[in-house]
Amino acid sequence: xxxxxxxxxxxxxxxxxxxxxxxxxxxxxxxxxxxxxxxxxxxxxxxxxxxxxxxxxxxxxxxxxxxxxxxxxxxxxxxxxxxxxxxxxxxxxxxxxxxxxxxxxxxxxxxxxxxxxxxxxxxxxxxxxxxxxxxxxxxxxxxxxxxxxxxxxxxxxxxxxxxxxxxxxxxxxxxxxxxxxxxxxxxxxxxxx
Numbered sequence: 001x002x003x004x005x006x007x008x009x010x011x012x013x014x015x016x017x018x019x020x021x022x023x024x025x026x027x028x029x030x031x032x033x034x035x036x037x038x039x040x041x042x043x044x045x046x047x048x049x050x051x052x053x054x055x056x057x058x059x060x061x062x063x064x065x066x067x068x069x070x071x072x073x074x075x076x077x078x079x080x081x082x083x084x085x086x087x088x089x090x091x092x093x094x095x096x097x098x099x100x101x102x103x104x105x106x107x108x109x110x111x112x113x114x115x116x117x118x119x120x121x122x123x124x125x126x127x128x129x130x131x132x133x134x135x136x137x138x139x140x141x142x143x144x145x146x147x148x149x150x151x152x153x154x155x156x157x158x159x160x161x162x163x164x165x166x167x168x169x170x171x172x173x174x175x176x177x178x179x180x181x182x183x184x185x186x187x188x189x190x191x192x193x
Contacts, residue, residue, distance in 0.1 A: 146158050160175050
């Protein structure tokens with residue numbers, strides 16, 4: 001019977017598709033719980049649908065045969081995005097003024113934000129350097145350094161700064177509040193208010 005052969009072939013094709021799909025799902029790490037019913041693969045429109053088919057319930061499927069050829073799906077690797085370590089704002093201020101006190105002006109200049117460099121020194125390192133050279137610094141002493149506030153973008157630090165300058169290293173004392181910004185790379189920059 002030609003009609004029965006087409007129906008049987010349609011059922012076999014449908015089951016092959018279902019088994020291949022189940023194997024692919026299992027290979028991808030999924031699990032299968034399904035109620036299988038007759039699957040009619042595309043075929044001639046006159047293909048009859050059998051009415052005597054009994055549904056089968058599959059509650060689990062054995063693992064695929066390890067010798068069978070399977071498509072290997074590469075594992076997905078998720079890397080944690082490291083959060084940059086933000087230096088301590090108080091340590092940054094101590095570092096800045098220590099660089100100035102020790103005459104490491106290039107290092108101190110690099111710790112200033114472009115906005116500060118432009119506003120106070122017209123973006124001119126030589127102007128910055130001349131300012132400290134005119135002071136004839138002996139040294140700078142910091143005391144009472146305290147963090148006033150901090151968030152993920154900025155910080156404010158207060159410090160008592162004593163300049164010892166001139167031929168006699170005379171002292172001048174100031175209380176500064178210094179605003180700091182994070183540059184997004186794990187560095188802090190001193191900025192102007």
